[in-house]
Amino acid sequence: MGYKAGFIGLIGQPNAGKSTLMNFLVDEKVSIVSSKPQTTRRRILGIWSTDQGQAIFVDAPGIIKADKGLNGFLAQEAEDVIASSDVLMAVVSVDEEKPEDAEKVIEMVSKSGKPWVGVITKTDIVEKAHRLMILKRMIEDKGGKALSISVAALKKDKEAQEDREAMLIEILDLLPESPAPLYDIDLFTNENVREMVTEIIREKCFESLHHEIPYSLAVRILKFDEEGPLPKIYAEIIVSKENHKAIVIGKEASAIKKIGMEARKEIEKLMDEKIFLDLKVACKPEWFENKRMMKELGYVTKSED
Ligand SMILES: Nc1nc2c(ncn2[C@@H]2O[C@H](COP(=O)(O)OP(=O)(O)OP(=O)(O)O)[C@@H](O)[C@H]2O)c(=O)[nH]1
Ligand SMILES: [Mg+2]
Structure with a gap:
């Protein structure tokens, strides 16, 4: 073969x-x-x-x-x-x-x-x-x-x-025969660290939040500062309704603290070093109806790209 x-x-x-x-x-x-x-x-x-x-x-x-x-x-x-x-x-x-x-x-x-x-x-x-x-x-x-x-x-x-x-x-x-590998053989994914960090934060939101909230929520990285000994990641959790903001934050910020702590631990495993993670919640009404926002968040099919 x-x-x-x-x-x-x-x-x-x-x-x-x-x-x-x-x-x-x-x-x-x-x-x-x-x-x-x-x-x-x-x-x-x-x-x-x-x-x-x-x-x-x-x-x-x-x-x-x-x-x-x-x-x-x-x-x-x-x-x-x-x-x-x-x-x-x-x-x-x-x-x-x-x-x-x-x-x-x-x-x-x-x-x-x-x-x-x-x-x-x-x-x-x-x-x-x-x-x-x-x-x-x-x-x-x-x-x-x-x-x-x-x-x-x-x-x-x-x-x-x-x-x-x-x-x-x-x-x-x-699989079809191929003269060579299609990706570098040392890679296990084509996702970059930034994309993986976004997804890890979204995963923690999915497990912590209920009803329709995880389905109308997205995450984006605002700043990824790798200078200095402690990389600093600033990310935003985007919700589609104003009243979802308070739920994502939780009583005395308990919900967002839990999401942040769980995400930070997993990001540290991924990056193999300690990091600083700052999470903010922002409301962008019906962001999923907005083509520009969808594109910015990576939800764009190949044909639309
Ligand atoms: N008991 C059991 N649970 C599993 C197994 N595989 C996956 N699960 C659980 O099933 C749930 C869904 O798993 P996912 O891998 O997210 O499923 P998915 O098909 O990717 O789901 P979507 O991305 O939502 O389409 C999670 O809670 C998993 O832990 C299994 O072999 N046994
Ligand atoms: Mg899946």
Whole structure:
């Protein structure tokens, strides 16, 4: 087998475990994860390189139907990932609310005409274990190979590592031949530190805030000052309604302090040094209806770029 390289799109319903799976496969925290659906907002690349080839995973937002605003962007982004990948992974969870939703994903991926595999996630949820066989059959009925991943996606034991390697080799085999790697083999993502910091802050907001707030919130870096021994990062949490500001800040600033502390710890891990993080909250009414704001926040599809 010659050297292989290409893009593998992860396609699934919101919350199916796509980002968790990609992080597990590339063995790095590249894409943010939360217990709420619609966490991932734009494609994030996770890169795995070996002597035999390079697998570039494309984590996409979950499949949703919408044509405008932020949701319209999410729907378009997932579609673009299907169109631009070499290989697809239909990611279906045993924990899906409606099993028909898994079928929709499998149908969509199999209809693409591209090589694909089905990956069944969350198989550690014992009360849903009976779904494993149903999903496996759904995948095989559409001509796909069914792979499953348990809590493996969250664990680092030997068995999980073996599952991981087996899955990677299976995927590499489906990729096109390539004369050379497509990205530097030392990279595990194409995201820069600034983008990763923005996403880490957004992840902490997703877990700490409830109802509609995380869905109408965005984060941007105002200043990234790397001079001196303690890098200083000034970021802004953008909400769409004035009354959301007080909620994000919390009583005696308790909510924003918690978000800031959790984000700082993770950013320090990423940058491998102590940092100073300053978070502000600003209201930009209906920012997701504003093309310029959407572009500034990175929510712009390739075709609009
Ligand atoms: N029990 C269990 N939970 C999992 C597993 N994989 C992911 N999860 C959890 O499922 C939730 C959603 O995971 P994500 O990886 O964010 O899902 P996603 O498909 O990327 O979601 P969106 O970005 O919103 O489309 C998180 O709370 C994860 O911790 C698994 O194998 N077992
Ligand atoms: Mg995700």
